[in-house]
Amino acid sequence: MKSIVVFCGSGEGYNECYREAAYELGRTLAAKHIRTIYGGARVGLMGALADGALQHGGKVTGVIPQFLQTKEVAHDGLTELITVHTMHERKMRMHELSDGIIAMPGGWGTLEELFEMLTWAQLGLHGKPVGLLNVNAYYDPLIAMCDTMVQEGFLNEYVKATLLSSGSITDLLQQMEDYTAPDTVRYISRQTT
Numbered sequence: 016m017k018s019i020v021v022f023c024g025s026g027e028g029y030n031e032c033y034r035e036a037a038y039e040l041g042r043t044l045a046a047k048h049i050r051t052i053y054g055g056a057r058v059g060l061m062g063a064l065a066d067g068a069l070q071h072g073g074k075v076t077g078v079i080p081q082f083l084q085t086k087e088v089a090h091d092g093l094t095e096l097i098t099v100h101t102m103h104e105r106k107m108r109m110h111e112l113s114d115g116i117i118a119m120p121g122g123w124g125t126l127e128e129l130f131e132m133l134t135w136a137q138l139g140l141h142g143k144p145v146g147l148l149n150v151n152a153y154y155d156p157l158i159a160m161c162d163t164m165v166q167e168g169f170l171n172e173y174v175k176a177t178l179l180s181s182g183s184i185t186d187l188l189q190q191m192e193d194y195t196a197p198d199t200v201r202y203i204s205r206q207t208t
Contacts, residue, residue, distance in 0.1 A: 016191065018050035018076075020113035022128040023060040024121035033120050034063045036150040036184070040119065041067025041075075043184050048073075052112045054105070055079030055097075057090035060119055065090050078108045106131055115191045116145045120153040137174050142196030146179035146187045154180065173197060 027034045037060040044051050045068040054061050055077025068075045074094040081098055089096060099105050106128055110116075118129040132145050147154045158180060164170035177197060181187040 016049055016114040018052055018113050019044060019115045019117055019191075020052040020109045021064055021117045021119060022121060022125045023053070023064060023119035024125060025054070025056055025059040025061055026122070027059050027063070028120060030151060032151050033060055033153075036148065037061075037063035037119055038067035040064055040117070040148060040184050041069070041073065042071045043188070044068055045071040045073025047188070050074045050076060050094075050112075052076050052078065052109050054109075055089050055093070056083075057092075058088050060121065062090060064119070065093060069093070076112060078105050078112075080105050110135075110141070110143075113143065115143050115194075117148050117187065117191075118146070118154075119148045120150055126157075133178060136177050136196070144179055144191035144194035144196075145177060146181070146191055148184065148187055149180050149182045152182070 021040065023037060041051055041064040051064065051068045051073060053064055056062060056079065057065065065075050065077065069092055076095040076097065077090055077093045078097045078099060079089050080102060081100060084098065097108060099108055110132065116132045118125055135141050136145060161170065161175050161178065165172050165175050179187060179190045179194065181190060
């Protein structure tokens with residue numbers, strides 16, 4: 016992987032471990048010569064992620080809609096800042112630039128971005144690895160909800176397996192490197208026949 020998009024909060028959360036993990040993820044991506052693609056802000060986990068990469072010689076591309084440049088306070092030290100018009104354009108551009116997707120802790124925006132990437136994968140629109148960096152067990156309830164979706168017949172186990180997860184940056188990146196996309200075309204045809 017040459018570039019990874021990271022979806023994460025524009026806030027820092029109440030526990031310092033989230034900011035520390037974002038900074039460490041940026042540092043790790045820089046050390047592995049993986050370009051960081053993210054939302055372009057200098058605040059919250061987004062800012063910590065970018066700073067972690069930049070302060071360790073990494074390349075960072077931010078993608079931010081014009082209307083958020085002042086609200087999220089665009090980071091002025093990035094390798095590249097791409098300005099777009101809409102949130103949908105933002106996600107699409109970030110996806111186009113990346114070889115893999117990581118979601119860190121965040122709010123509704125982070126979850127919306129994560130689930131759009133998972134839905135696109137389920138539909139066979141991409142074969143990129145999608146992972147949760149499960150810092151402080153933040154995503155445990157979401158993982159449990161995915162299990163419930165399978166148990167209740169709304170999500171196939173085969174599709175659920177496309178969501179990778181780990182509390183360890185090193186382990187998650189290894190899972191992503193080892194990832195092989197499932198044959199979603201075969202899965203979709205089974206569901207519609």
